[in-house]
Amino acid sequence: SVLASNGHEVVMWTRGQAQADEIREQHTNGKYLPGAQLPSGLTATTNMDEALRDAQLVLFAAPSSAMRQVAAAAAPMVARDAVVIHATKGFEIDTLERMSHVLAEELGRPQQEIVVLSGPSHAEEVVKKLPTTVVVASEAEGFAEKAQDALINSDFRVYTNRDVTGVEVAGAIKNIIALGTGLSDGLGFGDNAKAALITRGLAEIGRLGAAMGANMMTFAGLAGVGDLVVTCTSPHSRNWRAGSMLASGLSLDEVLHRMGMVVEGVRTTRSAKALAARYGVEMPITDQLYEVLFQGKTPREAVESLMMRDRTNEL
Ligand SMILES: NC(=O)c1ccc[n+]([C@@H]2O[C@H](COP(=O)([O-])OP(=O)(O)OC[C@H]3O[C@@H](n4cnc5c(N)ncnc54)[C@H](O)[C@@H]3O)[C@@H](O)[C@H]2O)c1
Numbered sequence: 604s605v606l607a608s609n610g611h612e613v614v615m616w617t618r619g620q621a622q623a624d625e626i627r628e629q630h631t632n633g634k635y636l637p638g639a640q641l642p643s644g645l646t647a648t649t650n651m652d653e654a655l656r657d658a659q660l661v662l663f664a665a666p667s668s669a670m671r672q673v674a675a676a677a678a679p680m681v682a683r684d685a686v687v688i689h690a691t692k693g694f695e696i697d698t699l700e701r702m703s704h705v706l707a708e709e710l711g712r713p714q715q716e717i718v719v720l721s722g723p724s725h726a727e728e729v730v731k732k733l734p735t736t737v738v739v740a741s742e743a744e745g746f747a748e749k750a751q752d753a754l755i756n757s758d759f760r761v762y763t764n765r766d767v768t769g770v771e772v773a774g775a776i777k778n779i780i781a782l783g784t785g786l787s788d789g790l791g792f793g794d795n796a797k798a799a800l801i802t803r804g805l806a807e808i809g810r811l812g813a814a815m816g817a818n819m820m821t822f823a824g825l826a827g828v829g830d831l832v833v834t835c836t837s838p839h840s841r842n843w844r845a846g847s848m849l850a851s852g853l854s855l856d857e858v859l860h861r862m863g864m865v866v867e868g869v870r871t872t873r874s875a876k877a878l879a880a881r882y883g884v885e886m887p888i889t890d891q892l893y894e895v896l897f898q899g900k901t902p903r904e905a906v907e908s909l910m911m912r913d914r915t916n917e918l
């Protein structure tokens with residue numbers, strides 16, 4: 604929508620024929636963005652070759668669980684000089700790889716050239732042209748800048764960054780913390796608890812990110828604090844909503860069924876637990892979420908475990 608508003612010819616690829624037809628003919632996307640009007644210059648197809656032919660910029664936004672499969676299918680059709688961006692927040696569950704790595708492997712290009720787009724940017728607000736600010740990061744110079752050129756406008760402000768690791772780690776882990784704040788809000792625990800989860804969640808993001816080689820300053824930026832705040836406080840957030848539904852007593856399967864959209868924080872809780880073990884970092888909120896999601900612990904017991912941890916220093 605942003606790219607089309609900027610005058611680019613945009614072809615979306617989607618699996619569902621009915622969805623492609625709706626976007627192309629009515630310029631709406633009723634299931635995912637009810638009530639939103641899409642730009643007339645935005646079209647859609649189920650034919651990947653049609654979407655990718657002559658594309659100078661390719662933006663991947665599949666769920667993390669589908670990224671490798673979608674990238675592998677796209678690989679033969681992505682031009683060598685096309686700018687490749689992704690907006691996916693999560694890790695590959697089996698390999699624990701970041702999305703830029705998965706894309707680089709499947710597309711056969713240097714990881715340094717892959718651009719990640721992140722920051723506080725709920726689609727429901729972006730499509731209404733409400734003011735939004737994001738970050739694009741690539742390790743190699745020139746690639747994030749091309750993405751910035753294509754995307755920036757007066758409603759959508761785009762910063763660049765070189766810290767792809769930090770941007771990807773922050774974007775993935777904030778979804779776990781948003782599940783936690785949804786749970787906390789659902790249980791009626793109030794603003795003090797939510798602020799604590801956001802703040803100590805940022806500490807977890809920072810610890811894992813530092814161990815993985817990120818620049819700590821990234822976590823004070825849009826991909827860090829920015830996205831953490833929006834995802835932990837907005838009713839648009841799929842992760843926050845899933846957490847609040849879990850607090851009402853629904854099972855995880857029932858919550859995911861009712862959501863009907865990807866809730867990245869669920870898989871990311873598994874990946875983050877494994878990454879924390881690999882890098883030897885403490886992630887107590889993630890540990891508790893893991894027990895609630897996959898081991899039957901109640902949210903109340905999880906809060907009690909967090910509050911009763913051994914006393915420690917904040918920094
Ligand atoms: N929704 C947002 O506001 C937002 C903002 C920034 C980033 N993201 C990230 O974008 C990614 C996608 O999230 P979303 O909110 O668009 O999810 P969604 O559930 O709304 O849409 C996912 C889309 O991917 C398709 N899909 C699922 N599995 C697929 C597969 N195997 N092959 C091809 N297509 C497949 C679905 O049919 C659907 O059209 C996530 O990583 C999310 O964190 C979302």
Ligand SMILES: O=P(O)(O)OC[C@H](O)CO
Nearest residue numbers: 722723724725840841842
């Ligand atoms: O709706 P969520 O929780 O998947 O979050 C979407 C985006 O990451 C917000 O920037």
